[in-house]
Amino acid sequence: MRLSGAGIGKIIETLGAWLLGALWLLPVVFAIWSAFHPAEYSTRFELFAPVTTENFVRAWSYAPFPRYLLNTFILVTLILAAQFVLCTLAAYGFARFDFFGKNFVFALVLLQLMIMPEVLLVENYRTISELGLLDTIASIGLPYMASAFGIFLLRQSFKIIPTELIEAAQVEGVSALGILWKVYIPLSKSTYIAYGLVSVSYHWNNFLWPLVVTSSVNSRPLTVGLAIFGAPESGVDWSIITAATVMTMAPLLLAFILFQRQFVQSFMHSGIK
């Protein structure tokens, strides 16, 4: 059978997609395999190896994972809530009002986008320390709350809302904050969902800054807890580490699978890909 040029292209595309998918999936598959099998099978594949949940039970009892999970949950919720409020108000200001030095201030905000958070590690630590907030959940979130990315994203999404809609609301006597609440926010829903996903997954997985700023079980998020748990000095037991890893990523993975359709749609609507 002869294949046309387009047909071959299609096959290569499909193969490429599968290859990338498989590469991405490999560590996840390994983690799940290893987590559900006894230690001797952790690096050996045997189809009928005995399945066990013992690794989870052990990991759960070795370290205070429920507490870590709660910490992470509080952390991402706190950050997301603060980001939504701060970024919405800032973006509204930039998108709709004219004030002296607006472009300069906006340039400063954009500048923040170009600075890697790691560069500010020491300076941030000093600030948090002066605030007396070391080793608290708030201290992990604080540097990220006024997110330049969020401000930028929401400003763009506010700016494309037709002025006619705003004027229609104005004619009806809706106040400036009312317009934000009744027109801008509902019309930018997809941007909020997309940005929320990016923010939650980033902070769920964030490691370096929480490691630096936390020192007790009370504030440590899952990622740091897991790293300490898997540190060489505590002895490397892959089964338990992978079991703990699966527990860490499960909530996020589950949420994504459940809301997959909405997420993909919102990304398409908001124009970030």
Next chain:
Amino acid sequence: MSIIKLKDVCKSWGSTQVLKNINFECKDGELLVLLGPSGCGKSTTLRLIAGLETPTEGSIEIGGKDVSNLPPVKRNISMVFQNYALFPHLNVAENIIFGLKARKVPKVEQQKRLENAADILGLTDFLARKPAQLSGGQRQRVALGRAIVAQVSVCLMDEPLSNLDAKLRQEMRQEIRSLQQRLKMTMVYVTHDQVEAMTIADRIILINEGIIEQHGTPEELYNQPASSFTGNFIGNPPMNILVPDAQIIAACPATIFPSHDATATYLLGIRPEDIEIVQGSGLECTATLIEYLGAETLVVVQAGDHAITLTVPGRAEVSAGDHLAIRWEADKVHLFAAANGRRIETLTGAML
């Protein structure tokens, strides 16, 4: 009683003046059309009345109260926007009562007005739909519904029909007119379409480059254009505006010109339907373009340096390249001063 009054209103954007000394009044229950080409300042005038812009100079009164510095909500107006300004996340009913909610009208009253408006506009079956699920005409009706439930006396419309196809535009035009008369609304209606203006208006204000060219009834604008611009803008096909030379002057009785002063120069305006093709003597010309429109035929002829358009009822028995003679009655000629384009009364009476 006039309900809207503009006094010496000027508006500038930076150093460009877009409106120069606009003065007009709109009576209670009147449909006033602001007509003009794109960028003439008609939409700006409407936005000034709405309070979406503030005048650089002058004052605006609505209902006998100076509202120049009041926000839109305090002006007791409703507005229909060009792109309907429907909120995509709200359904039809929510869109219609959006303003009532903002004004904190009691729920029962909201519902009553909504049902009434939906009934008038034939939207009762669509109340639960989102704007995206509606046709253009239905969206337009929802926008009208919003203006109706507001129950304010003044309704401002900014090119409300420009997004509809020709047939629907005509239907909606009639609907808006009958609605306005039934509900006795005072309406200021902006359009660039002279046919729309002629058919819908009680009075028309023709604006050009920020000044009012003429304010009058459609008949006045058509029959007695105050300037060559009005003559050319109103009517389809537009009035022929000719710079008279010996050939043209020979074609009309010289007595129509008020002054025989050689320095005084005129522009001559003749409507296409006032020109007839004659056998025998007349202005010699050659047909260059024939457009058959059904009820009439449009003939463009070349006479010397002048391209003249005329219309003939039914089908014209001419074809391009034919040599013709045309003529017009002296009392059909409009005279304008060449210097400023303003109307000059002809002396036809004296001639007759």
